[in-house]
Amino acid sequence: MSLAIVWFRRDLRLSDNPALADALARHRYVLPVYIHAPGEDGVWAAGAASNWWLHHALDDLSQQLDARLLVRRGPVLDTLLALIADSGAEAVYWNRLYEPAAIERDTAIKRRLRAEGIDAGSHNAALLFEPWEVSTRQERPYRVFTPFWKELVARGLPSTRQALPQLTGRLIGAEHLRALDPEPLDSLGLLPRIRWDDGIAGTWEPTRAGAEARLDEFLASGLRHYQSGRDLPAKDRVSRLSPYLHFGQLGPRELVAACRAGGGGADAYLRELGWREFAHHLLYHFPHTSDEPLDERFAAFPWRAGDAQLAAWQTGRTGVPLVDAGMRQLWQTGWMHNRVRMIVASFLTKNLLLPWQAGARWFWDTLIDADLANNTLGWQWTAGCGADAAPYFRVFNPVLQGERFDANGDYVRRWVPELARLPDKWVQRPWEASAVVLEEAGVRLGQDYPHPLVDLKASRERALAAWGRVK
DNA sequence: TGAAATGTTGGGGCG
């Protein structure tokens, strides 16, 4: 009886999964496989937070598959060939990844499998449109978001609400699975050895059920007021769906369908999904940009070196409350509100003049939703060296941003508790508070909370001068 | 998906 391997990667769902659907359509039995091969991710090996999520997502997927997910470890090609030999599979199907290293590896795997007479096929589960399907009238990749998004909308955003596939009797038997040397999930070492994950575990439900619950909550409470609500980091009015999208526990087509059914306010949110598409479009067409600026004029930009300042930023000890609040939210929960991401990124690159790559690396290591395309776009946008980037003169003032979007200081107080007793007027800028005010709030600057790492006005002017010289 | 500097306007205090 014919058997197909479905090679799961970051498409950890059963619904709207074209590789799985293809396998079910063409073959009698299906062998779902996950192969752990961290070395094949190149220099962008997944960080600890990402691995934590992956562990639980795989555990959850395995449960949905009636414990028939075969986990293996090793080089992917060798592992697949061994599995084909041991199981008698005639085909391997998977859903595409779009990072440069993954494309290179998967292309080689497809070629080799076909050379061996195996039916190898890849599908799109992760994006609304393939990066190579969309181009400007000059047949070039888009480099500006708005026309890119208009084109996608004009084509019609694909959406689907598929029922779960009927798997009963289609998965290979448990005894057959055991003969294929399954690796216990725990042995992959994805979970932390020392338990630093309490904050993350208390914040997230990294399962398909968690994704659906989070989506329902967002549709009910956030989507309608997304346009304005998304800017308030203390409120829970953003989707928080990014990690589910990254690991494919939710597909973008499913999300479009849910938004359409969810009523008003969806356009502003769908546009954010458009930025995700744009990020993948850019990384596909400009594969070096995860490490190098897209705008060549920035190749020789005079970034500073500052290990102590970088460490202060990473650990939320810059002395600028909103920046520190964001960095601590990231460290404790593996996630940061998007407006705050822009603010801390602006602070690192512009006020501290530290290279965006250092920030990108830290986000990569700590974010639960770390995604190479999105991370690259976001950091290059902030640094002004990417596609459709922020103008060089756009420097966020974290004090003003705090007063505008965290007016009563709820966000700062939550993540920087040592400032909690400061009055609203000073909570975003304790260094300007009088000695009496500080004393009454129990804050000794330089002891309980640091003096600001840099003067905002002077460092802003330094940044403007440096960016102004890029010509 | 900025911020700060500069310009303009209009109301009110005051001699």
Add this chain to the structure above:
DNA sequence: ACGCCCCAACATTTC
């Protein structure tokens, strides 16, 4: 009543 100044409020320009 009038002109002058101050300054908040808003608009425009510049970085």
